[in-house]
Every structure is written in structure tokens, then in C-alpha cells.
Amino acid sequence: MTFVKRSLSLKGHRTSLALEPDFWAELDRIAAERSLSLAALIGMIDAERAPDQPLSSAARVFVLRALKAVPEQG
Secondary structure, three states: OOOEEEEEEEOOEEEEEEEOHHHHHHHHHHHHHOOOOHHHHHHHHHHHOOOOOOHHHHHHHHHHHHHHHOOOOO
16 A cells, blocks of 8 residues: 655644545645645644544545535436
């Protein structure tokens, strides 16, 4: 499994996040759809996650929930 690591600033601190390319693509899409920077979107995810939940896990769950909320086209 291939992970892509990206570095960004959250609350003034640099951090790295490693996710699969498909999750990064969806996070980029969601951020653009909401007129947010990727760092701002990840910051929102970080602020809403449980204290014991890793940020990478919270980001994946966020993407899955966002995809489930989109009505199926057909």
C-alpha cells in the first residue's frame, strides 16, 4: 500500500500526515468544493476529532462520511 506524506501547519505547528492517494484526492476535492485550503479543512478535522483518535484515522472517516452524504446519481 502506498502512502503519500504531506506536511502542513495546524495551530501554528508543522505536522505531517500520511494517507493513501485516493484519500488525498478526496480531501483536495472537498476543500475546493468548500472554498477552503487543504490546511483549513484538515484543521477542522483535527478540531473535531476525539482526543485519542489519530489524525490520519479522523481524515479517513471524514472522507468516508462525506462520500456517504453525496446522493447517488443514476
